[in-house]
Structures are given as C-alpha cells and as structure tokens.
Amino acid sequence: MTALVIAEHDNASIKGATLNTVTAAAALGGEVHVLVAGHNAGAAAAAAAQIAGVAKVLHADAAALAEGLAENVAAQVIALASGYSHILFPATAAGKNVAPRVAALLDVGQISDITKVVSADTFERPIYAGNAIATVQSADATKVITVRTTGFDPAAASGGSAAVESAAAAADSGKSSFVGREVTKSDRPELTAAKIIVSGGRALGSNEKFMEVLTPLADKLGAALGASRAAVDAGYAPNDWQVGQTGKIVAPQLYVAAGISGAIQHLAGMKDSKVIVAINKDPEAPIFSVADYGLEADLFTAVPELVNAL
Known part of the structure; x- marks a missing residue:
C-alpha cells in the first residue's frame, strides 16, 4: 500500500x-x-x-x-x-x-x-x-x-x-491555457499559514475603522488580518481575508476575533485555533462558546487599550 x-x-x-x-x-x-x-x-x-x-x-x-x-x-x-x-x-x-x-x-x-x-x-x-x-x-x-x-x-x-x-510528463491537454496572474502583495503572513490572526467583523462599521482599529494590533503581534463574511460582504475587508466555511479554514496558535458574533459558518473556519480570544460587547454572542478568553467590551475601547498594553 x-x-x-x-x-x-x-x-x-x-x-x-x-x-x-x-x-x-x-x-x-x-x-x-x-x-x-x-x-x-x-x-x-x-x-x-x-x-x-x-x-x-x-x-x-x-x-x-x-x-x-x-x-x-x-x-x-x-x-x-x-x-x-x-x-x-x-x-x-x-x-x-x-x-x-x-x-x-x-x-x-x-x-x-x-x-x-x-x-x-x-x-x-x-x-x-x-x-x-x-x-x-x-x-x-x-x-x-x-x-x-x-x-x-x-x-x-x-x-x-x-x-x-x-x-514522464503528460502531454498538454490543450483544454486551458495560462493567461496571467494578479497576486496581492502584502508584508503580512499569508492567512492560512499565519501563526497569529487578528480578525474583525461587521461591528467595525467601515473599512476605515477596520484598518484604523485592527492594523495597530496586527502590527504589534506580527499577525495576519482576517475578517468575517459579514465584514467582507459589507466591503470592510477584501475577499481573500475571509475566514469561514466559505472562506479560508485556519488554525493559528492565536486567533483574536474583534466584533465578530460567531455565526456557524465563521466558527467552522477557525474553531480549531489553539487559543481563541473574543472581544464583543454582546454577552450572548456565539463566539464566546468557542473562545478560550472572552472580553465583554466595546472593541473601539478594548483594542486600543490592548495595543497600548502590548
């Protein structure tokens, strides 16, 4: 065999x-x-x-x-x-x-x-x-x-x-041909290979806030940036940042979820992470059911405080 x-x-x-x-x-x-x-x-x-x-x-x-x-x-x-x-x-x-x-x-x-x-x-x-x-x-x-x-x-x-x-190489099938490739350039780790991921959800409200709040934390941690499907659909983050059943399946050492409620399709993509930290002001958010550490707080206050503490 x-x-x-x-x-x-x-x-x-x-x-x-x-x-x-x-x-x-x-x-x-x-x-x-x-x-x-x-x-x-x-x-x-x-x-x-x-x-x-x-x-x-x-x-x-x-x-x-x-x-x-x-x-x-x-x-x-x-x-x-x-x-x-x-x-x-x-x-x-x-x-x-x-x-x-x-x-x-x-x-x-x-x-x-x-x-x-x-x-x-x-x-x-x-x-x-x-x-x-x-x-x-x-x-x-x-x-x-x-x-x-x-x-x-x-x-x-x-x-x-x-x-x-x-x-021996197989012959060219002739059914398709390579035309070109557009590759997104980033100084950050690739999402599926990153050891630390900072992800944001719809609660961030806009692309500007998404980048303003989460980028400093990702920079401090040397992390990749991710997003929930809701944040991607709302235009707050690009498609290749989407974590979830219809996005990328990840299992980093540390996953920080800020303003993510924890829909089933998102949990399917990240719940195998070694340590999950959830920041959400809704105490009933499903994300807390899989989190190792949960912080019930306003992310716009908690994340900058976390950055300062780091």
Whole structure:
C-alpha cells in the first residue's frame, strides 16, 4: 500500500499545506511518495525530498505543468495513478481544483476534507459546518482524498532523504491555457499559514475603522488580518481575508476575533485555533462558546487599550 501526495509548490519551494498532507498520508501506514509536477522545478523536488517520512519524490517537468493548470496536473496524476492505493491533495484552492477531475477520470468517489485517518479505508470529515463528524468508509480500489490541513500537524520540512526520480510528463491537454496572474502583495503572513490572526467583523462599521482599529494590533503581534463574511460582504475587508466555511479554514496558535458574533459558518473556519480570544460587547454572542478568553467590551475601547498594553 503506497500513497501519493500531490505537492503544492511554486516551482522553487514546497508550500506548507503539503507538509500536513504528508502527515495524513503517513497515517495510512504505507510508503509515502510525493509528486512535484511543474517546470524547472528541480528546487521544489529537492525540497520535497527533504520532508521527513517521504520515501520517493516523482518529478514531472514540462512547460505545460508550469502554472499548475488543473487539466494538465490531473492528466499527470492519472498517468501515475495505477501504482497507488491512495492519492492525496491538500484541501486548498489548487487541490480542490484537481482532485475532482482525478476522481472522475478514475471513476471513484472523492473523499473530501478529511481530518483523521481511522484506517486505510476509513476516514473522518466534518459536516454541517463542523457541527458533526462523519465517518466515511470507501471500498474504491484507489482512494482520492483531500486533506483539511488544520486537522494534521505538518511533517518536518527537513530530515528526510528521499530519492528523486524523473517521471514522464503528460502531454498538454490543450483544454486551458495560462493567461496571467494578479497576486496581492502584502508584508503580512499569508492567512492560512499565519501563526497569529487578528480578525474583525461587521461591528467595525467601515473599512476605515477596520484598518484604523485592527492594523495597530496586527502590527504589534506580527499577525495576519482576517475578517468575517459579514465584514467582507459589507466591503470592510477584501475577499481573500475571509475566514469561514466559505472562506479560508485556519488554525493559528492565536486567533483574536474583534466584533465578530460567531455565526456557524465563521466558527467552522477557525474553531480549531489553539487559543481563541473574543472581544464583543454582546454577552450572548456565539463566539464566546468557542473562545478560550472572552472580553465583554466595546472593541473601539478594548483594542486600543490592548495595543497600548502590548
């Protein structure tokens, strides 16, 4: 029984979500191989070989794989799939784009968003916005799985010594082409990788207040900024800051929620955080039910006081 992890990378380095996925694959009990599909991605393949617990790295290199187009990556995975009992993807935007295509081409059911490996054919995954856990068993010969990265600790990025083997690159499908990419530049940590997150809700009232009140706290803590869906929908914060079931799933060491009531869809995205601090003047706010520390106070007074104390 051998598992294949599809690495998420930028052709130069391996992204953190891959490390969590390797941990999930290792829990299956067999060998773990990693596929690095890209172009001029030798550095990323070398980095993958250093991941603790990885037995082999397959490096597929072609211009058609440079930008990670879902059709081409799926074709590459299918070309290698016969040798593996499990194929695992991080449950990120990229992983969720490729995994369903692979499952469909293999004619198997996808097992989505797992948070625990019970056995080689049985897994746990959250349902109903994380309010219930489903135990899913699959009889498919090849199991296509996406891994909720917050459910698994990352594997060590160094200490491994896997062999790197070249894999024949699949032909360009011709179904899509890369046109361009607009990347938001920020000095702050990326939301899903941040160890500390400061999030704001609709109670902040405007984009100006959102930035005025929360930015100093985030600066003091070296934190990423997040937001509830209500704040994003109201235009107080950009879409890529949204934390929740329909945004980003995060599990930082510290999550500070200011003016967030705690709707179910928001809690689903952050309740696995190690320490949750809630600031809200409504004592009945659902956010207090998951908070380790709750402060019943006006955020416009409490947050500046907290900044001064830091």
